[in-house]
Amino acid sequence: MDDVVGCFEYYADLAEGLDAKQKAPISLPMKTFKSYVIKEPIGVVALIVPWNYPLLMATWKVAPALAAGCAAILKPSELASVTCLELGEVCREVDLPAGVLNILPGLGPEAGASLASHPHVDKISFTGSTVTAVKIMTAAAQRVKPVTLELGGKGPIVVFEDVDIDKAVEWTIFGCFYTNGQICSATSRLIVHESIAAEFLDRLVKWSENIKISDPLEEGCKLGPIVSRGQYEKVMNFISNAKSEGAAILYGGNRPKHLKKGFFVEPTIITDVTASMQIWREEVFGPVLCVKTFTTEEEAIELANDTHYGLGGAVVSKDRERCDRVSKLLQNGAVWVNCSQPCFCQAPFGGTKWSGFGRELGEWGLESYLSVKQVTEYVSDEQWGWYQPPKQ
Numbered sequence: 001m002d003d004v005v006g007c008f009e010y011y012a013d014l015a016e017g018l019d020a021k022q023k024a025p026i027s028l029p030m031k032t033f034k035s036y037v038i039k040e041p042i043g044v045v046a047l048i049v050p051w052n053y054p055l056l057m058a059t060w061k062v063a064p065a066l067a068a069g070c071a072a073i074l075k076p077s078e079l080a081s082v083t084c085l086e087l088g089e090v091c092r093e094v095d096l097p098a099g100v101l102n103i104l105p106g107l108g109p110e111a112g113a114s115l116a117s118h119p120h121v122d123k124i125s126f127t128g129s130t131v132t133a134v135k136i137m138t139a140a141a142q143r144v145k146p147v148t149l150e151l152g153g154k155g156p157i158v159v160f161e162d163v164d165i166d167k168a169v170e171w172t173i174f175g176c177f178y179t180n181g182q183i184c185s186a187t188s189r190l191i192v193h194e195s196i197a198a199e200f201l202d203r204l205v206k207w208s209e210n211i212k213i214s215d216p217l218e219e220g221c222k223l224g225p226i227v228s229r230g231q232y233e234k235v236m237n238f239i240s241n242a243k244s245e246g247a248a249i250l251y252g253g254n255r256p257k258h259l260k261k262g263f264f265v266e267p268t269i270i271t272d273v274t275a276s277m278q279i280w281r282e283e284v285f286g287p288v289l290c291v292k293t294f295t296t297e298e299e300a301i302e303l304a305n306d307t308h309y310g311l312g313g314a315v316v317s318k319d320r321e322r323c324d325r326v327s328k329l330l331q332n333g334a335v336w337v338n339c340s341q342p343c344f345c346q347a348p349f350g351g352t353k354w355s356g357f358g359r360e361l362g363e364w365g366l367e368s369y370l371s372v373k374q375v376t377e378y379v380s381d382e383q384w385g386w387y388q389p390p391k392q
């Protein structure tokens with residue numbers, strides 16, 4: 001093999017380790033050429049983050065960007081900038097050199113848009129809504145700038161007939177109402193087997209009645225207020241549109257009676273939903289669960305995938321083989337089996353379809369801030385021999 005000349009790609013494919021962990025440098029077993037890989041920081045990266053989980057979403061980007069050797073500009077949401085500014089303070093206290101991490105608070109169409117189009121920003125990593133992502137991607141495209149997009153979702157939770165109902169109810173509630181449904185990966189479409197639907201919904205309502213809604217600083221609080229007036233009105237509009245499209249509010253749908261002020265919304269369960277309704281198709285980003293029933297596994301998968309989004313999805317069943325089968329068929333970047341939402345920093349996080357592309361966390365998060373360069377060196381003392389030497 002060492003004598004083969006001119007089959008570079010073939011040779012590279014065979015090189016031990018090239019397709020594995022990509023540890024640099026990789027020396028090829030060749031006499032005439034040596035090829036290796038250099039990983040380099042992409043450069044200056046803009047990290048644009050949303051208001052939900054403001055510090056967590058920032059650290060998912062800041063840590064790997066700095067670890068990769070990039071200089072970063074973090075643009076927090078105008079609705080939740082303080083923890084990101086605190087992060088900047090902490091970095092200053094630990095003597096991170098000036099200029100390595102920069103916090104740029106400001107409005108999206110001003111601070112965010114300027115970063116997306118700036119000629120000296122080499123990459124955008126964005127977490128937020130699909131609508132904003134389209135604007136950012138359009139601006140970045142003008143300079144052929146890479147983007148990672150972590151966007152919204154409308155996740156399914158598929159509950160089969162063989163489940164322990166209370167366990168499945170608890171995960172359904174956690175998957176949709178945890179942090180008020182203000183979570184990108186919320187499993188906000190319940191797809192439940194028709195044979196258990198009546199009992200399941202009955203217990204879902206009972207569990208929901210038991211959720212403590214209060215000032216988040218009160219002991220035992222499980223649901224606080226929605227983030228802002230704008231978001232509160234958006235959630236209430238979704239509920240009223242669902243009603244006017246013919247859906248039924250099985251539970252909730254209002255401000256809790258005991259809370260006269262603040263943007264509180266009751267956990268809300270909506271039934272009699274059709275697949276064409278807004279409530280089935282669009283991300284609410286509030287504590288609103290919509291429900292459909294199914295008869296066959298195929299129908300459940302079809303309903304689960306009947307969405308533009310593809311972030312989180314869940315399957316609940318005692319049948320392990322069925323869970324494996326369904327997990328593979330769900331068009332989501334993250335699938336939970338017999339649970340919903342747990343997220344580990346060693347595993348890749350990200351979406352498909354309108355939920356975006358690229359992955360955060362673990363080695364995938366780091367890779368997204370690295371550019372990979374291959375270097376190939378001619379190391380033989382011999383003339384290469386592709387052309388005939390000119391006659392002396």
Ligand SMILES: NC(=O)c1ccc[n+]([C@@H]2O[C@H](COP(=O)([O-])OP(=O)(O)OC[C@H]3O[C@@H](n4cnc5c(N)ncnc54)[C@H](O)[C@@H]3O)[C@@H](O)[C@H]2O)c1
Nearest residue numbers: 049050051076077108109112113128129132150151152184
């Ligand atoms: N996939 C994920 O990991 C993930 C995580 C959290 C939130 N989200 C999504 O985020 C959304 C909620 O967050 P949001 O309301 O803050 O989203 P958003 O899109 O309104 O704002 C996100 C960020 O983009 C900025 N921005 C707004 N307009 C901009 C523009 N024209 N150019 C550049 N930047 C601009 C905002 O100032 C903010 O910092 C939901 O859709 C949710 O699903 C996704």
Ligand SMILES: NCCCC=O
Nearest residue numbers: 052053183184185343
């Ligand atoms: N597990 C946290 C995901 C944040 C998305 O909104």
